[in-house]
Amino acid sequence: MSTPRKRLLILDDDAGVVDFLCESLDARGYEAVGRTSPEEALALFERESFDLVITDVEMPRMRGTEVLEALLTRKPGQLVVLITAFGSVELAVAAVKAGACDFVTKPFNIDALVLTLERAFRERQLRREIVRLRAAVPGDTPGGLVARSSAMQKALEVSRRAARSDATVLLTGETGTGKSALARFIHESSGRRTQPFLQLNCAALPSGLAESELFGARRGAYTDAREDRAGVFVSVGGGTLFLDEVGELSLEVQAKLLQALETGRVRPLGSSTETPVRARVLAATNQPLEVLLREGRFRADLYYRLNVIRIEVPPLRERREDILPLVDFFLGRLGEQQQREVLGVSASALKRLLAHAWPGNVRELANLLERAVALADHDTLVPEDFDLPGGGESGLTSLLSHASGEDAPLEEVERAYVRRVVEAQGGNKAAAARILGINRRTLYRKLDLDE
Template identity: 45%
Template sequence: MACIYICDDEQGILRYLSKLLKTHGYAVESFTGGRSLLARLEAAPGVPALLLQDVRMPDLDGIEVLKRVRRLAPELPVVVMTAHGTVDDAVHAIKLGAYDYVMKPFPKEKILGVLARALEHRQLTEENRRLRDELQRGDDTPPVFASPRFRQVYDLTLQVAASDANILILGESGTGKELIARTVHGNSLRRSKPFVSLNCAALADSLLESQLFGHMRGAFTGAVLNQKGLLEEADGGTLFLDEIGDVSAAVQAKLLRVIQEKEFIPIGATRARTVDVRFVAATNRDLQQEVAEGRFREDLYYRLNVISLTIPPLRERPEDVAPLAHHFLRRFAARMKKEVHGIEPEALRSLGSYHWPGNVRELENVIERAVILARGSLLTADLLPVCSRPAPAPAADEAVPALSLDELERRHILGVYRHNGGHKSKTAEILGISRKTLDRKLAEYGVQ
C-alpha cells in the first residue's frame, strides 16, 4: 500500500484529501506545517511514496520546504498544491524538482490522476535505477576461496553457466548460494540481461505471488497501480529464487506452469504473458526428503534440478576462513574509512578453529563488528564475539562430549537466542539466517 504524506495548513483540505486517498487504497499521514513534515522525513526519509504539499504555509515557506525535502529524500516525488495567486510559485517549484502541481479547488479525478502518474513515474525510475545498478555492478566478480572443496564447486559452476539449463543450488544458510547464482548469470549468454533475486522465505504467499507475477490495478485492496512482477523484470535474464523450499503448494503449481509453458497470468489479468527466463533456485532444505513427505512437488523439483550445485559449509573448508576474513576486512575498512590493515595471528587462529554454524554470513558479521570496534590498525582476538572464539581445551581427565553437528547447531542457536534475551530478529541477524528459518529451528527445539 503506497503511503502519501499531505502537508497543508488548512484543516479542511487535510480532512478532504485524507478521506479521499484512504478510500482509494492509499495510506496517509497528514502534517499542518513544514517543520513537522521535515522532522518526520528526517526520522524516516524512505517511508512515503509521494508528498502532496501546499506551496504556501505560515510556519515555513513551501518553496523552502521543497528545497529541504529534495536534500532529505531526492527520489521522493512531490506534487504541490497552489491557489490562483501563487501559480508562479508552483512553476518555481517545478524548476526545483517537483513532479507536478494542482490548482485549488481541484476535482477528485484531477488530483487522483496526478498522484497516480507521479507514483507510476517513481516506480519506473526505481526499476531503471535497479537495472542500471545491476549492469554497473556486474556479476562476474569471482568468489573468494582457497580450498579444494570450493574449487570443485566453482569449476563446475563455470562449466554449467554457459548452458541455459535451470540450476538448483544446495547448501546451508550463509554458504554463498546467491554468489554462486550471480556467478552462473555473469558467465552465461544472458549476462547482459537482468539478474533478479527473490527471497521466497521472506514473504507471505499473497505478497510472493504479487512480487513474482505482478498484478493489475484493482486486483485487490491497495492495488492502485499496475505492478510488473519479477518474472517480467527478469525477461531474457536470470531469476534467482532463494529458499525455494519454503514456497507453498499453490505457488509451486504456478511456478511449474511458467517453467513448462514460458507464460504466466498476472493477478487480476485475463491474458497470459510470455517470458524467457532462466531459473536458478536455492534451498538449505533436503528437497528430496520434502518431495518424499509430500511438501514439495516432484515435477517442479525435477524441472529445477536439471543441474545441481552443492556448496559445502564453511566448517568443511577451513582453508577459506582466512582469505574470506581478509576480504571482508578490506571491504568494511574501506566502507567505514578506517585504517585497519590486517588481522593478528591469534585472532586468525580463533577464527580458524570456530565451527561457523552461520557459515560465511556469520564470518562477515563477525568481521564487520570487529572493524567497527577496532581502535588500531589490526583486528585482535578480543574484538571477536565470545561465540566465535574457540572453547578452552578440556583438562586431560575431562571427558569430551561426543556431539553430532545437529546438536552443536542446536546448542549454538539456543545460546545466541538466550544471550539476546529472546530477541528473534537480532538472533537471526547474528546467526546469518532468515527470521523464518530461525522460527522453524526454534519450533523444532520446542521453544514457544
C-alpha cells in the same frame, strides 16, 4: 635456545642522556648503542642493523624529524621513537604522520619508555604475521568468491559449466554458505551478463503476495492492486531470476511456478491472458528438498524441473582453507566502506577463527568481522574483538559440551550453538538472527519453535 637481544640505536646531543639510556636499557635486556652526533648515528645505521632507533628531536645540527626522514628513506620499515623536552600534540601528530611509531616527552620514566618500546615491537610482530599469512594465501576471489579449498573449487567449476547453458540450476547448502554469490557468478559468467540479475527471497514473501510478486497482477485483482504490476518474471526480461529459499513457497504457487518454467509464459493475477517470459531461472534452498518431498510440502514435478543442474555449496567448516582469504576479502571491503585501514587479524585471533564451528557459515564470518571493525580502535584485530560464544574454547569442543557428547548429530550441535547465541544476546532472537546471518523464520526452525 635464548632469544637474541633487540638492538637499539640511541641518538641525543646530550652525552649524559645517551649514557643513562644505554645503561638503563642494557640492564633491561636490550643491546643499546649510543651516539651524540646525527651524522655519526646515520653512518652507523648505514653499516649496521637496528631493531629500533630512539632519537631526540631538538638537536643543534639536525632535528629529530629530519633524522626520522633520513632513516625511513634508507629503510622504510624502520621503527623510530622520538623523545623531546618540547612535546606538543601538534608535533606528536606530525611525527607519527611522518612515520614515527611513537612519541615520548622529557622528563620520562624509564619503565614508561620500555613499555613504549615493547608496544612498538608487539605491533610490528602483528604486522609481520599478517603480511606472512596474506602472502601465504593470495586472494583469488572472482566476484567476491573464494575457492582455495577443493570443495569450493568443485562448486565453482560446475558453476562455470552451468553458465554456458540456459538450464535451470538448483543451489543447495546451509544458510549463509554463499549461494547467492554463486548465483550471481553464474549470471555474470553467462551470455546474459548484460541483462538484469534479480534476486527474490521466497522466505520473505507474505504468503498472499508471493503469486503477484512472481507473476504480476492486474489492477483490482486484490484490495491493494490499484494499478497493473509486472512480476519479477517479466521485470527481469532476458536476464537471470534467482529464487532464493524456494522451498518456502506454498504448494499452490509451486504449481504456477512449474507451469511458468514449462511453458515460458505467466498469467498475472486477475488476467485472462498469458505473457511470454524469457528469464533464466536459478533457485536455491537451505532445506533438503528430498525431506520436503517426503513430507508432501514440495511438488515432485517442480523438484525435478529445478534439479536439472545441482550444485552443492559446502559449509565453511568443510572449507577451512577459505577462511583466511575470506577474512582478507571482507576486511578489504570493510576498510573501503568504513573509510579506515584495517591491516588484518593477529595470529592468535586467526587461530580462534579457524577453530570456530561457523554454523552461520560465510555470512556469520562477514557479520562478525563487520562488528569487529566497527568497534575496534586499532588496525589489527585481536581475539577480544570477536564476539564469539565460548570465549577461548575451540568451536567444536565448546559446542559438543552443550550437546549430547562427541557423537552428537550435526543438527543437535548446530541447535546448541544457536541456543547459546540467543542466550548471549539476553534472549533477543532478532539480534541473535543478525549475528548468525539468518532470518528469524530460519532461527525458529533451528530451535524447533513456533514463530
